Amino acid sequence: MEFNYADLFEGVADAIGDRTALVCGDVRLTYAELDAHATRLAHHLAGAGVEAGQHVAVQLYNGIEYAATLLAALKIRAVPINVNYRYVEAELRYLYTDSDSVALVYDTEFEERVAAVLPETPKVRHFIAVGGTPAIDGAVRYEDAVAGGSDVRDFGPRSATDRYIIYTGGTTGMPKGVMWESEQMLLAFWNPTFPRPAKPEDVVEQARTNGPIIMMPVAPLMHGAAQMATFIAWWMGATVVYARRFDAAEVWRTIEREKVNSLTITGDAMAIPMAEELAKGGYDTSSLFAYVSTGAIFTGTVRERIQELLPNAMVLDRFGSTESGSTAEAVSGSAPEKGLRFAPDVADVTVLDDALRPVEPGSGVIGQVARSGHIASGYYNDPEKSARTFPEVDGRRWLLTGDIATVEADGSIAVFGRGSQxxxxxxxxxxxxxxxxxxxxxxxxxxxxxxxxxxxxxxxxxxxxxxxxxxxxxxxxxxxxxxxxxxxxxxxxxxxxxxxxxxxxxxxxxxxxxxxxxxxxxx
Missing domain, CATH: 3.30.300.30 (ANL, C-terminal domain)
Structure with a gap:
């Protein structure tokens, strides 16, 4: 076994196969069932000519199919590529081309847009359609792809350096594919409340011995935060619950029905409508003990409102990025309107000045939040941006996050905002x-x-x-x-x-x- 996501999931499935791994609506799969489902889909992809290192685009709403496609691609050492389901034709043309995707798993709801760009994206040659009969010539129904594949795990050996790519949507330009090696990503996004694994078997043992809990990534899976929250939950042996699309009322109904213990959102855009809906009353939230925001601004007034509505839950604000992993947690009293302050989880998070030297705590010098150690390996198809964002200083490789900050005397990091904005x-x-x-x-x-x-x-x-x-x-x-x-x-x-x-x-x-x-x- 390697520090490889497919290896680890198969190990967890073998250890706790009867435990529920995934719930979306009325569909429930145990770890063993999800593993067999993904194995059959992996054999279909391999049979369609998808090879190790090639890219499989995923243009889906949340659901069993999204999670299974991630696992299926990883099983054959292919690379899943997240596609924003809101993209219009020009954006899809860019992403299919930039990612060099050779296969596409898509919701039929998006078929008109998909079909419109295919003449200009000839590398995409195999199509799997979810949710109905496809109109694209040669496309295969998802159900048929899964039913026709073998559930025997006869895949070759995998590596801790196998690639994973997350396209991160830019606020000022087209998205870029953030490249990770499997082991580095695992450790960068590791749950900081658990000891770091010394060997792959430690991950499986943690999942086996951890008491069953129920976790819900609320964000869409086309966002890296939801993908990583899913894997973090599986490494804890948890049941992952999805809502197909974000709707505040449906999220609270799902929390009540499934007795969710912990959920992850992405900032105010989700927290505000969730607070408004919860304030209407009528929802049983007694199972919920953690409400975690990451990946977007979570303002103090909104966080306080959530805490008032969920007095028995921990309301947390996490700091991190697609390139850095989860790196820090907001300290008491931190808020964008009062000053964001985060306490790093790991020693290799700091602030570098303009000369790329660490800022002296309490000096007031302004620089960029930076991380070394377990960081992404660069941007796909963009060596210039990779060189700018991941400089090497005195033999040490750093990630410059673009967040402007200073280091307080107590070692906490005060973040002012994104330099580009x-x-x-x-x-x-x-x-x-x-x-x-x-x-x-x-x-x-x-x-x-x-x-x-x-x-x-x-x-x-x-x-x-x-x-x-x-x-x-x-x-x-x-x-x-x-x-x-x-x-x-x-x-x-x-x-x-x-x-x-x-x-x-x-x-x-x-x-x-x-x-x-x-x-x-x-x-």
């Missing part, structure tokens, strides 16, 4: 996340995204795109007064654009290009 107004830097968090603390604001607009005098000025709370029309003067109580004057928005619905990724990340266009057209 910072607004320079009159020589002062404004980090959108801080202003967004303050705006969302106003009762008339449901959601907000802050961007910069050109300004002849100041270079840039701060502008806010706001989705009002239901049934209200915010007064810009009132929002201005609210912001001035919490922010320096140069950080306060000079212009507002009000929209009926905010555009965000399925994982809740802001679309800053869209926000800038909306704000520009509103002034």
């Amino acid at each position: 910072a607004i320079n107004t009159g020589g002062e830097k404004v980090f959108p996340e801080e202003v967004e968090a303050v705006l969302k603390g106003h009762p008339d604001v449901y959601d907000a995204v802050v961007t910069g607009l050109p300004d002849e005098r100041w270079g840039s000025r701060v502008a806010a795109v706001v989705q009002p709370a239901e049934g209200v029309t915010p007064d810009p003067a009132d929002l201005d007064a609210h912001c001035r109580k919490e922010l320096s004057g140069y950080k306060v928005p000079r212009a507002y654009a009000f929209v009926p619905e905010m555009k965000r990724s399925p994982a809740g990340k802001a679309d800053y290009r869209w926000a800038k266009e909306i704000a520009t057209n509103a002034v």
Whole structure:
């Protein structure tokens, strides 16, 4: 056995085969059943000519099929490629091409878009359709692909260096494929409350001896946070529960029905509607003991609201990225509107200054959050970006996360925001996340995204795109007064654009290009 995701899952399935591994709606599979299901699908992919190292695109909503496709690809040492199910034709054309995918597993709901780009993406040669009879020539129904495959594990040996790729959706450009080696990814995303495994068998033993718990990744599986949350749960011997698509009421119904113990969300975009739905009452949440946010901004006012509604649960804010893994946890009192402060889980997380030297704690020097050790190996098909993001200093390889921060005297990391989104107004830097968090603390604001607009005098000025709370029309003067109580004057928005619905990724990340266009057209 290697530190290889397919090896480890097969080991866990052998150890706790009768335990429920996966639930989605009315479908339930034990570890043994899911392993056999994925094995049959793996044989189908191999029979269709998918070879080790080749890429299998996955364009699905959450479900058994998504999890099984991940495992099936890994079993034959192929690489699963996550596809954002909201992508339109131009974006699909880019992703199919950039990822060099040779096979596609897709929901038939997306078939019209898929078919439209196939003439320009000839490398994609095999298709498996979920949810109905496909119209694409040569496509195979998912059920037929699984039924026709052998459930015998006669695969060749695998490696701890086998590749895994997660495409991370950019807020300012096209997504890039973050490349991981299997062992490095396992350790980077390891649950910090458990001891790190010294050998692969330790992972299996942990799953076997850990008491059965029920965990729910709420985010879509096309987001790396949900994929990693799924594997983390399996390494704990847990039952993973999915909702096919995010709907706050359905999430709470699922938590009540399945007696979920721990759930993972991605920031305010999920937490706000979940809080609103939970406040209506009628849901039994007594089983829930952990409510964890990761991968997106989780503002203090929203977190406090969740805690009020779930007084017996731990409400946690985790810090990390697709490239770094899970690295830190917010300290008490941390919030974007008051100052984000995180305590690192591992010793190889720090802040590097402009000369790529560690910042002295308490010095006040500003730099970038960086991690060494267990980090991604680079970006697929982009050696220049890989070199910029993963520099080597004195023989030590670092990941520069792009998060601007300093190190406090107590060793905690104070994060100000993403450097790529910072607004320079009159020589002062404004980090959108801080202003967004303050705006969302106003009762008339449901959601907000802050961007910069050109300004002849100041270079840039701060502008806010706001989705009002239901049934209200915010007064810009009132929002201005609210912001001035919490922010320096140069950080306060000079212009507002009000929209009926905010555009965000399925994982809740802001679309800053869209926000800038909306704000520009509103002034």
